[in-house]
Amino acid sequence: MTNEYTYIDNLIEDCKTAKRVTHKEMIESPGDITAFNGVKNAIYVIEEVGGNPDETFKKFLEFKAKKLRPCPEENHAGPILYVGSSVGSLEGRLKQHIGRNNNRSTSALNLSHWFKGEFRIIAKTYDVSPDVLQIIEDSLHFHLKPAFGKKGGNSK
DSSP, X not given: OOOTTHHHHHHXXXXXXXXXXXXXXXXXXXXXXXXXXXXXXXXXXXXXXXXXXXXXXXXXXXXXHTTXXXXXXXXXXXXXXXXXEESSOHHHHHHHHHTOXXXXXXXXXXXXXXXXXXXXEEEEEOOXXXXXXXXXHHHHHHHHOOSBOOSSXXXX
């Protein structure tokens, strides 16, 4: 029989790694996702620039109620719209958030369908396992308190 604490032991080691690791590169773009072409293993933040977080939150709820596309859960109004991670194509994931694809099965912000303001995207790349990347994302989600999206559970 295997040690029943193996999962916890691995989680503790992954948390220690997450505390020690630093990002390799930081990329920032004012809404232009082409800057993220070829980027993998990254944590990204989508932030509203110069808008009204309460109005933005209201507009999102109105769009979500139409059930045209799967949307993330709502948390509360705030300038940080979303915190996420990507181990595959970051540009592809951001296309989903912007709403420039036909994928109607993955939860995303779909900004082009309801958001009229300006936003910026900040991404940091890491050379870590998906499990460690998820821990870093969860920590950032906890500290930044984004308006939309859930914490954790994206890596299987």
